[in-house]
Amino acid sequence: QVQLVESGGGSVQAGGSLRLSCAASGLTYSRYCMGWFRQAPGKERERVASIYTGGGDTYYADSVKGRFTVSQDNAKNMLYLQMNSLKPDDTAMYYCAARLGHAPYCSRDWPYNYWGQGTQVTVSS
Numbered sequence: 001q002v003q004l005v006e007s008g009g010g011s012v013q014a015g016g017s018l019r020l021s022c023a024a025s026g027l028t029y030s031r032y033c034m035g036w037f038r039q040a041p042g043k044e045r046e047r048v049a050s051i052y053t054g055g056g057d058t059y060y061a062d063s064v065k066g067r068f069t070v071s072q073d074n075a076k077n078m079l080y081l082q083m084n085s086l087k088p089d090d091t092a093m094y095y096c097a098a099r100l101g102h103a104p105y106c107s108r109d110w111p112y113n114y115w116g117q118g119t120q121v122t123v124s125s
Contacts, residue, residue, distance in 0.1 A: 002026040002114040004096045009119030016086050016123070022079040022096030022116060030054070033099050033106035036070060036081045038092035038121075048094070049081060050106050057103035063089070086123045093118040 008020040020036065035050035049070035050059045058070055069082040079096055097112035 002098060004098060004114055004116035006094065006096045006116045006119040009094060009121045011122040011124065012086055014087055014123055014125050017082070017084045018086065018121060020081040020083065020094055020096075020119060020121075022081075024077045024079060024096075024098065027053075027077065027098065029100060031100065031102040033057075033101035033110075033112075034070075034072065034079045035059075035097045035099075035106075035112055036068075036079075037095045037097055037112075038090075039095070040092040043092075045095075047109065051079075052101070052103040052106040054103060057106040059107040083121070086121075088123050088125045090121060091123050092121060094121050 003025045005023045012018055032053045036048045037045050038048050039045040048061050048064055049068055051070045067085045071080045095118045096116040098114040099112040
């Protein structure tokens with residue numbers, strides 16, 4: 001049974017930084033696409049970033065390019081999202097997600113099967 005547990009959300013002022021973490025368990029296969037998504041009230045959920053567990057094939061939404069960095073520590077089954085230069089528009093619930101897959105297809109906009117419960121990020125101006 002796949003479990004994804006996010007942490008690291010919080011409140012920060014514009015221009016600040018946060019690092020989200022996702023602890024993954026139950027990923028029994030070696031090839032997954034891991035993603036970070038966010039959803040703000042009244043808005044559609046959007047993929048912010050994703051990465052292949054085998055390395056590479058990273059994707060970033062245009063709105064976060066140059067500010068957010070997705071990374072992973074496979075030895076610890078951890079996924080991270082470093083968020084710098086945060087803006088009020090980044091305020092949302094952030095979710096970790098996983099799906100079976102491999103490069104170069106992790107950048108594709110395909111459905112994810114497994115989801116965490118989310119962690120709230122609030123950026124004030």
